[in-house]
Amino acid sequence: MNKRNDIWGGNTENRFRIVNEIIRQARTRVGEYPILVKINAYEKSKDGINIEESVRISRCLEQAGCDDIEVSCGIVEEGFVTSRGDCPFDAISRNNFKMEKIPKFFHPLVGFMVKRTMASPEPHFLYNLPHAEEIKKHVSIPVIVVGGIRKLKDIKNIIEQERCDFVSMSRPFIIEPDLVKKFKEGRQNESKCINCNYCLIGAEKHPLKCYAEEYPEKMKKYLKKNI
Numbered sequence: 001m002n003k004r005n006d007i008w009g010g011n012t013e014n015r016f017r018i019v020n021e022i023i024r025q026a027r028t029r030v031g032e033y034p035i036l037v038k039i040n041a042y043e044k045s046k047d048g049i050n051i052e053e054s055v056r057i058s059r060c061l062e063q064a065g066c067d068d069i070e071v072s073c074g075i076v077e078e079g080f081v082t083s084r085g086d087c088p089f090d091a092i093s094r095n096n097f098k099m100e101k102i103p104k105f106f107h108p109l110v111g112f113m114v115k116r117t118m119a120s121p122e123p124h125f126l127y128n129l130p131h132a133e134e135i136k137k138h139v140s141i142p143v144i145v146v147g148g149i150r151k152l153k154d155i156k157n158i159i160e161q162e163r164c165d166f167v168s169m170s171r172p173f174i175i176e177p178d179l180v181k182k183f184k185e186g187r188q189n190e191s192k193c194i195n196c197n198y199c200l201i202g203a204e205k206h207p208l209k210c211y212a213e214e215y216p217e218k219m220k221k222y223l224k225k226n227i
């Protein structure tokens with residue numbers, strides 16, 4: 001998206017300049033306090049970031065004094081790439097401000113198009129792990145992996161095998177803020193999140209919350225299968 005052709009655009013070094021400046025300025029304000037940066041290692045779009053460029057960016061981040069890199073993927077315009085799972089068009093048609101401008105009559109057609117273009121690519125679980133592992137080989141600061149991490153056994157595997165230094169989760173803490181406590185106490189081995197993405201879409205208009213209880217049939221199927 002950066003189309004500049006001055007010192008702030010073009011090659012990776014120039015496009016990284018703004019990040020370098022931000023980190024430099026932030027460091028003067030926070031002192032020793034850790035500065036963590038979340039980056040993409042994959043984007044679906046033509047000319048989007050790929051693993052080779054994200055390795056170069058990760059090296060630049062380390063040199064710039066960043067303390068930790070979190071590896072993600074996707075931009076909003078690509079649809080459900082960052083937060084993979086369902087593409088809930090019923091929620092989109094209720095909550096998205098652009099949809100409000102489209103007459104209801106056209107919603108089924110728009111829904112068809114949205115589901116085709118915005119659907120999540122596969123896989124839906126642990127999808128940033130291969131890229132995070134690759135980045136870890138090229139930097140000495142800790143690397144965090146995010147994206148579709150749901151099972152305690154996967155978390156243990158990632159950490160014990162030193163595939164990454166930390167894992168992070170987003171939607172699992174929306175449905176169960178006390179998930180880590182449940183893991184620690186052996187009460188549960190897996191997040192109850194069904195990746196329906198209603199929370200993501202709902203947040204465009206409403207305070208953040210999990211909507212799974214409003215879809216008990218879907219949830220019941222999941223619970224039967226996993227818990």
Ligand SMILES: Cc1cc2nc3c(=O)[nH]c(=O)nc-3n(C[C@H](O)[C@H](O)[C@H](O)COP(=O)(O)O)c2cc1C
Nearest residue numbers: 072082083146147148149169170171172199200203
């Ligand atoms: C409601 C909501 C808001 C999010 N906002 C952002 C954001 O502002 N920036 C970002 O990089 N990722 C954002 N994400 C993506 C998450 O941080 C995370 O990378 C993604 O959901 C995959 O992790 P998960 O499978 O554990 O949910 C958001 C996710 C949700 C559900």
Ligand code: SF4
Nearest residue numbers: 193196197199210211
């Ligand atoms: S609404 Fe709840 S179950 Fe659905 S993705 Fe969000 S946190 Fe997970």
